[in-house]
Amino acid sequence: MTIITSENITSKQRSKLKSIAANLSPVTQIGKGGITDNLLKTLSDALDAREIIKVNILETADDDVKNLAENVAELLEAVPVAVIGRKAIFYRYSRRDKFAHLEI
Helix, strand or coil, rough: CCCCCCCCCCCCHHHHHHHHHHHCCCCCEECCCCHHHHHHHHHHHHHHCCCCCEEEEEECCCCHHHHHHHHHHHHHHEEEEECCCCEEEECCCCCCCCCCCCCC
16 A cells, blocks of 8 residues: 655545545644644644544634645645645544554
């Protein structure tokens, strides 16, 4: 099985991940505090548990939504699946044992 990265994700896989994320609630939000170690830990833990997460980016955030999403994805070694309005979707293959991985 190939692990999906930002470099090798296909449009079909991206579309599938977006449809899965459509029913998810955001796990947290990024505001004027920006990207903190605590935020990254929370997001990393959520990715390990679920593989796909949605995050709200508030209007008070210091940076543009797409830039923030790309920075967070890079720091988490995750795939920035999409930015829709002020919501960002991230995917990262979970390395946990006995995990029911998403089929994409």
